[in-house]
Amino acid sequence: MSDNRSENRQWKLRARPTAMVGREHFELASAPAPSPAAGEALVEVQYVSLDPAMRGWLNDAKSYVPPVGIGEVMRAIGVGRVLESKDPALAAGDFVTGMTGVQAFATGPAKAWTKIDASLLPPPRWLSVVGMPALTAYFGLLDIGAAKAGETLVVSAAAGAVGSVTGQIGKILGMRVVGLAGGADKCRYVVDELGFDACIDYKHDDIRAKLREHAPKGIDVYFDNVGGEILDHALAQLRKKARVVLCGAISQYNNEGGVVVGPKNYLSLLVNRARMEGFVVFDFEARYAEAVGAMLRWHKEGKLKAREDIVDGIDKFPEALAMLYTGKNFGKLILKI
Amino acid sequence: MSDNRSENRQWKLRARPTAMVGREHFELASAPAPSPAAGEALVEVQYVSLDPAMRGWLNDAKSYVPPVGIGEVMRAIGVGRVLESKDPALAAGDFVTGMTGVQAFATGPAKAWTKIDASLLPPPRWLSVVGMPALTAYFGLLDIGAAKAGETLVVSAAAGAVGSVTGQIGKILGMRVVGLAGGADKCRYVVDELGFDACIDYKHDDIRAKLREHAPKGIDVYFDNVGGEILDHALAQLRKKARVVLCGAISQYNNEGGVVVGPKNYLSLLVNRARMEGFVVFDFEARYAEAVGAMLRWHKEGKLKAREDIVDGIDKFPEALAMLYTGKNFGKLILKI
Numbered sequence: 001m002s003d004n005r006s007e008n009r010q011w012k013l014r015a016r017p018t019a020m021v022g023r024e025h026f027e028l029a030s031a032p033a034p035s036p037a038a039g040e041a042l043v044e045v046q047y048v049s050l051d052p053a054m055r056g057w058l059n060d061a062k063s064y065v066p067p068v069g070i071g072e073v074m075r076a077i078g079v080g081r082v083l084e085s086k087d088p089a090l091a092a093g094d095f096v097t098g099m100t101g102v103q104a105f106a107t108g109p110a111k112a113w114t115k116i117d118a119s120l121l122p123p124p125r126w127l128s129v130v131g132m133p134a135l136t137a138y139f140g141l142l143d144i145g146a147a148k149a150g151e152t153l154v155v156s157a158a159a160g161a162v163g164s165v166t167g168q169i170g171k172i173l174g175m176r177v178v179g180l181a182g183g184a185d186k187c188r189y190v191v192d193e194l195g196f197d198a199c200i201d202y203k204h205d206d207i208r209a210k211l212r213e214h215a216p217k218g219i220d221v222y223f224d225n226v227g228g229e230i231l232d233h234a235l236a237q238l239r240k241k242a243r244v245v246l247c248g249a250i251s252q253y254n255n256e257g258g259v260v261v262g263p264k265n266y267l268s269l270l271v272n273r274a275r276m277e278g279f280v281v282f283d284f285e286a287r288y289a290e291a292v293g294a295m296l297r298w299h300k301e302g303k304l305k306a307r308e309d310i311v312d313g314i315d316k317f318p319e320a321l322a323m324l325y326t327g328k329n330f331g332k333l334i335l336k337i
Numbered sequence: 338m339s340d341n342r343s344e345n346r347q348w349k350l351r352a353r354p355t356a357m358v359g360r361e362h363f364e365l366a367s368a369p370a371p372s373p374a375a376g377e378a379l380v381e382v383q384y385v386s387l388d389p390a391m392r393g394w395l396n397d398a399k400s401y402v403p404p405v406g407i408g409e410v411m412r413a414i415g416v417g418r419v420l421e422s423k424d425p426a427l428a429a430g431d432f433v434t435g436m437t438g439v440q441a442f443a444t445g446p447a448k449a450w451t452k453i454d455a456s457l458l459p460p461p462r463w464l465s466v467v468g469m470p471a472l473t474a475y476f477g478l479l480d481i482g483a484a485k486a487g488e489t490l491v492v493s494a495a496a497g498a499v500g501s502v503t504g505q506i507g508k509i510l511g512m513r514v515v516g517l518a519g520g521a522d523k524c525r526y527v528v529d530e531l532g533f534d535a536c537i538d539y540k541h542d543d544i545r546a547k548l549r550e551h552a553p554k555g556i557d558v559y560f561d562n563v564g565g566e567i568l569d570h571a572l573a574q575l576r577k578k579a580r581v582v583l584c585g586a587i588s589q590y591n592n593e594g595g596v597v598v599g600p601k602n603y604l605s606l607l608v609n610r611a612r613m614e615g616f617v618v619f620d621f622e623a624r625y626a627e628a629v630g631a632m633l634r635w636h637k638e639g640k641l642k643a644r645e646d647i648v649d650g651i652d653k654f655p656e657a658l659a660m661l662y663t664g665k666n667f668g669k670l671i672l673k674i
Binding site: 062063064227232246247248249252259260261262263264265266267268269270271272273274275276277278279280283 | 399400401564569583584585586589596597598599600601602603604605606607608609610611612613614615616617620
């Protein structure tokens with residue numbers, strides 16, 4: 001409980017990366033945390049969620065959210081404890097989640113913070129089991145993927161925050177679920193711990209042959225977190241009326257100059273009367289409670305597991321973020337402040 | 338009325354093209370036309386429809402129809418006149434449409450032929466105004482594109498058989514319609530004759546700038562017949578919740594070795610919560626009558642125009658087919674047998 005609010009350490013964007021993101025693009029600054037005004041609360045940030053989408057927020061391009069400005073605190077979702085509140089909705093000691101940014105203290109309107117029940121789930125798990133990546137998996141698979149029992153689901157980055165939840169929800173629905181992950185350890189985890197039917201080690205396996213083996217009837221839903229070569233392999237093995245859920249493209253975010261490699265097998269969508277559809281989880285805000293409720297229940301029943309990869313120390317932020325794009329994290333990547 | 342059925346000239350596939358299709362891939366053979374058996378009819382083929390999709394039928398790959406076999410008559414949709422019928426459903430003199438193949442006479446089950454009313458529309462127009470490309474436009478725009486009044490529609494190959502009908506249906510629906518076509522003549526035709534709001538000459542205009550100018554609010558529906566660079570430009574200017582209708586990829590069908598260039602801007606689908614969806618018109622067979630009825634009515638009302646580009650002589654088939662991939666035809670390409 002280091003209520004040293006006069007020294008609020010903050011990671012600010014210094015320069016926009018044009019390829020792999022690194023320490024040189026940020027600076028660690030310090031300033032007193034502003035006292036909350038009427039209707040606001042001051043939160044001591046405990047954990048922030050590090051997610052692949054953050055790389056996109058650094059580009060000066062039109063997207064679903066404005067880019068982080070040069071000199072601004074890096075945008076991030078976090079959990080923390082209310083230190084001081086000038087709004088009746090929150091009291092000191094409450095645990096909350098919201099857009100904290102990568103900093104030690106955050107002040108904002110009380111209505112922008114969502115109270116969480118730390119007795120139900122410890123604070124960092126609110127960023128994994130029912131965090132934004134879990135919500136992304138839920139709406140992506142159910143709404144965009146229109147997933148159904150008996151179908152075959154293939155998920156890339158299957159050991160990651162989104163992929164791991166996607167596959168487990170697929171199993172809960174009664175699907176055949178095949179993951180792709182990098183390395184034998186992650187693959188073992190995906191099958192043995194998370195209960196996927198199979199996992200393909202994209203770093204060592206023949207992806208095409210293994211997809212044929214594990215999805216012999218073809219792919220009904222491909223949930224894509226990576227783009228690139230894996231997307232092309234999945235497109236080549238779609239079933240009729242398949243759905244490709246475009247969730248992300250980790251393999252492409254740090255390409256030199258932002259050039260993305262397009263899926264050369266996209267005409268498989270035509271031949272197979274299939275669709276590829278993108279989505280942004282923020283559009284489903286009105287239904288977050290439904291999803292959180294379902295996932296808390298599944299987690300309690302032991303059907304939905306999560307693994308956190310917690311990096312300790314706000315000073316490690318840039319290197320921790322880069323881990324996401326090289327596959328170095330194992331589980332939901334979280335920065336402990 | 339050259340009822341020389343003992344000499345049925347037929348174009349057969351000799352070798353599969355690996356790049357641009359040409360005369361070397363076919364041979365013009367001759368054999369007596371088989372007499373119809375019970376339940377069959379013999380048709381004198383008058384016109385056959387030449388369509389971009391035919392290039393795909395030549396590839397030895399799993400697709401929505403089996404490839405044309407080496408030595409088989411080239412598959413084609415045509416119109417003709419019944420010479421002899423062994424089925425009560427058809428009589429000599431009836432006009433019919435169906436899978437005639439590229440040949441002078443075709444014998445097949447009576448139920449595989451659809452009777453057409455030549456007094457309503459002259460036979461070749463059954464291949465344009467209400468032919469397969471027109472049906473493709475109808476179901477692609479209405480069902481896959483979910484087109485709505487007030488939205489902005491962009492159509493590539495706008496002077497072609499599918500694109501010209503797509504854009505006109507868009508206008509009938511009350512959309513803002515922007516076409517892309519190759520050359521000033523085609524562009525003039527698209528705007529002045531077909532009533533599109535604007536046309537971009539992709540061979541000479543700055544596509545990106547012109548799309549911004551003519552679709553200032555962005556694109557709600559992009560109906561893609563060409564793939565390649567134009568698809569990428571359209572993806573870059575999608576509106577939120579846009580639909581990309583994947584109908585074809587003329588620019589890619591004759592690539593060396595069948596290698597397709599993927600759309601590098603596909604992540605615009607994610608940012609804009611948009612979808613790209615393929616379809617095959619044959620899936621809508623149960624609703625052909627609905628579409629033909631609507632299009633005949635629109636045609637009669639002067640709202641749906643068609644232009645045929647008729648190549649005269651069965652011997653010209655290979656060169657006529659190749660015209661589709663170099664943009665040399667102007668209007669629905671039809672081969673007169």
